[in-house]
Amino acid sequence: AQSVTQLGSHVSVSEGALVLLRCNYSSSVPPYLFWYVQYPNQGLQLLLKYTTGATLVKGINGFEAEFKKSETSFHLTKPSAHMSDAAEYFCAVSDQGGSEKLVFGKGTKLTVNP
Amino acid sequence: KAGVTQTPRYLIKTRGQQVTLSCSPISGHRSVSWYQQTPGQGLQFLFEYFSETQRNKGNFPGRFSGRQFSNSRSEMNVSTLELGDSALYLCASSLAAPDTQYFGPGTRLTVL
Numbered sequence: 001a002q003s004v005t006q007l008g009s010h011v012s013v014s015e016g017a018l019v020l021l022r023c024n025y026s027s028s029v030p031p032y033l034f035w036y037v038q039y040p041n042q043g044l045q046l047l048l049k050y051t052t053g054a055t056l057v058k059g060i061n062g063f064e065a066e067f068k069k070s071e072t073s074f075h076l077t078k079p080s081a082h083m084s085d086a087a088e089y090f091c092a093v094s095d096q097g098g099s100e101k102l103v104f105g106k107g108t109k110l111t112v113n114p
Numbered sequence: 115k116a117g118v119t120q121t122p123r124y125l126i127k128t129r130g131q132q133v134t135l136s137c138s139p140i141s142g143h144r145s146v147s148w149y150q151q152t153p154g155q156g157l158q159f160l161f162e163y164f165s166e167t168q169r170n171k172g173n174f175p176g177r178f179s180g181r182q183f184s185n186s187r188s189e190m191n192v193s194t195l196e197l198g199d200s201a202l203y204l205c206a207s208s209l210a211a212p213d214t215q216y217f218g219p220g221t222r223l224t225v226l
Contacts, residue, residue, distance in 0.1 A: 036217070043118070043204055043217035090157065101147070101170050102206075102215060104157035 002027045002093050006105035014113050019078040021108045023065075023091030026072065033074040034092040034102065035065055044090065050074065061085070086112045115140060118207050118218035126224045132193040135221045139186050139207030146188040147215060148180060151202040160203075163188055164210070192223075200225045 007022040025031055032051050036044040048059025055067040065076045074091060088109045092102040119138045127133050139146050147170075148160040159172040163182035180190040186207075192199055202222050206215035 034214075041219075043219045044206075046214055046216070049214060092157075101159045101162060101172070102149075102157075103159070106156045 002031070002103045004091050004093050004103055004105035006089075006091055006108050008108055009106060010109050010111070012111040012113060013081045015083055016080050019063075019076070019081045019085065019110065021076040021089050021091075021110065023074045023076065023105060024072055025074060025091070025093045027093055032094045033065075033067060034094075035059065035063070035074075035076050036090045036092060038088045038090065038107075040087075047076070047089075081110075081112045083112050083114065086110055118205055118216055120203075120205050120218040120221050122221060123219065124222045124224075126226060127195050128226050129195055129197060131195050132191065133195060133223060134189055134191050135203055135205075135223070137188045137190075137205030137207075137218060139188070139205075140216055143207035143209055143216075144186055145208045145210055145213070145215075146182055146186065147206045147208075148188070148190050149204045149206065150174075151204060151220070152200075157204070160190065195225045197225050199223065 003026045005024045034049045035047040037047050038044050047063050048057045050057045050067045058064045063078045065074050088107045090107045091105040094102050121136045145164045147162040149157050151157045161180050162170040166182045177193045182188045202220045204217050204220045206217045208215045
C-alpha cells in the first residue's frame with residue numbers, strides 16, 4: 001500500500017526566505033508524485049508532478065521538487081517566498097500501474113510573514 | 115478551456131437524508147475521481163469512473179455511490195447522511211489513467 005508523510009503540519013517563513021516543504025512516500029511500485037496547493041475555499045491546483053525521467057521537476061509559481069529514490073523523498077522548494085504563497089500544500093502519490101487513485105499526505109499549511 | 119465544475123457549491127442537509135452531488139469534467143476528459151476532505155482524515159479517495167464504469171473504489175461504506183454518464187459527467191450520492199459525512203467533496207478529471215488530475219472547487223456538505 002502506498003502512503004505519504006508530510007513532515008510539519010504548519011510551516012512559517014518570512015517573505016523572501018527559502019520555502020522547504022517535506023514529503024516522504026512509501027510505494028511498492030515506481031511512483032508518480034505530485035504537489036498540489038489549496039487556497040481557502042478552493043479546490044486543489046497542481047504545482048508540479050514527477051512521472052519518469054529528470055528527477056528535478058520545475059512547476060508553476062517558482063516551485064520545484066526533486067525526486068530522490070534512495071531517500072523516498074519528494075521535497076518542495078521555492079527560493080524566495082511571496083505573501084501569495086500562503087496556502088495549504090499537499091503531496092500525493094499514485095502508482096504507475098494506471099490507477100487514478102491519489103494517496104495524499106495530511107498537508108502542510110504555509111504561513112508567510114511580512 | 116473551462117475547468118472542472120461542481121454543483122452545488124454548498125449544501126446543508128439533516129441526518130438521515132440523502133444527497134446528490136454533480137461534477138462536470140474538463141471537455142474531453144473521460145476519467146472522473148471523487149475525494150472527501152475533512153479536517154480529521156484529510157483527503158481520501160472515494161471512487162473513480164472511466165467511460166461510465168467504476169474502475170476503482172476507496173474504503174467507504176456502501177452509502178456512498180456514484181455513476182458516470184455517457185458525456186463523462188458524474189454524480190455521487192450519499193444516502194442516510196450521518197454527521198461525519200460533513201466534508202468538502204472534490205471531483206477531479208483527467209484524460210485517462212495515469213494522468214494529471216484537475217480538481218474542481220468542491221461541494222461543501224454540512225450535515226446537521
